[in-house]
Amino acid sequence: MSILKLDKAMIRFGGLVAVNEVSFELNKGDLFGLIGPNGAGKTTCFNLITGVYKPTSGQILFNGTDITGTPSNKIAKLGICRTFQNIRLFKALSVLENVVVGGFLRHKTGLFSALAYLPNSIHETDKLKADAMELLRVVNLDHVAHVRSADLSYGMQRRLEIARAMATQPELLLLDEPAAGMNPQEKEELLLMVKKIRDEHGMTVLLIEHDMRFVMGLCERIVVLDHGEEIAQGPPSAIRNDPKVIAAYLGEAV
Ligand SMILES: Nc1ncnc2c1ncn2[C@@H]1O[C@H](COP(=O)(O)OP(=O)(O)O)[C@@H](O)[C@H]1O
Ligand SMILES: [Mg+2]
CATH class of the missing domain: 3.40.50.300 (P-loop containing nucleotide triphosphate hydrolases)
Known part of the structure; x- marks a missing residue:
């Protein structure tokens, strides 16, 4: 059952299109990853979902209800919370x-x-x-x-x-780079923790992460952004070998 749906969400800051007609959908209980190089538009997606910014065009649905442009305090009360x-x-x-x-x-x-x-x-x-x-x-x-x-x-x-x-x-928990700055052992513990949060606390989790190993080990489905555009979507096995994803990350100093 659908919990969150972005339908061609777009936002422009002056001349920059930070998120360009991005669409993806999470079902209840999903552990979903949002990845991409720096500046790809990941945090901006969270800002759109949580009502920090109103999309220039497109729609955001939560549990089937249109929440596009709803103020952030209302969205938190509806059941979306973030880090x-x-x-x-x-x-x-x-x-x-x-x-x-x-x-x-x-x-x-x-x-x-x-x-x-x-x-x-x-x-x-x-x-x-x-x-x-x-x-x-x-x-x-x-x-x-x-x-x-x-x-x-x-x-x-x-x-x-x-x-x-x-x-x-919250029904839906958004985590923005939760593993940033952690050492490998802390990351391993965090990975198990996030799994537990989904499995035992019934929350749906959408997370942004830069560490590929972390995201591939945790998420069942992943959407990849680059320069505001969605370049791939699918299970980790498909994302890992996608030439467009590899090319997008090649220019990155990891
Ligand atoms: N409030 C804003 N005003 C102008 N530009 C912004 C604003 N927020 C984000 N951007 C720009 O949008 C792009 C995407 O940023 P962001 O979503 O933070 O990237 P990511 O989280 O993927 O690293 C960047 O070029 C950033 O500078
Ligand atoms: Mg960010």
Whole structure:
């Protein structure tokens, strides 16, 4: 069943067409990869899906509903959440607090009443903390729950971003270069983690990744962009041997 569909999505920034009539579709439960050289338009696709930018033309459907041009806060409430290529954490807050803040989005008690510990929100705050600890276990950060997030290693900060995004209980999770800056062992752990998030938490995952080995080992289907154009789409086995994909990556310093 279709969860996300881009139908000829296009966006122009002045003279530059950053994403040019790109179409792809994810079914519920997919682990889908979006790859391509630097500047290919990958992050811009995430910005289109999450309502940061409105497409110049084309359509974006989520669970069959047209969400083209819907503002980002509404899209988050509909069930799409993302991480960022450049880590965006609340550096002064603890690891646990970062995930709790993510969870506020889906709770009826607002941020301010929860922070002020109004009587009716104490229970919800406890529940948020318990849920947040559960997510920290998923990304293997429960042992550093009370550490300031700024004091975490880079790889751990990336995993924390994933836990925070999951705290909104999205149906669709978008990960922008989650393995960037990680060492091979951290990447291997992340790969298993993302698989688990899909298998055990029922989330559909679309991820952007630069590391080919990572993406080929994780994703079941991949779409490849180059200069805003879709140049290939299919399973890793087909993408790996596609001459257009090889040519697009040849000019890249890896
Ligand atoms: N807000 C913007 N204004 C102008 N150009 C942009 C903007 N956002 C992205 N671009 C341009 O669009 C192209 C694609 O960028 P991006 O999607 O970030 O690439 P990728 O994530 O694949 O590396 C780049 O040439 C980038 O400079
Ligand atoms: Mg990018």
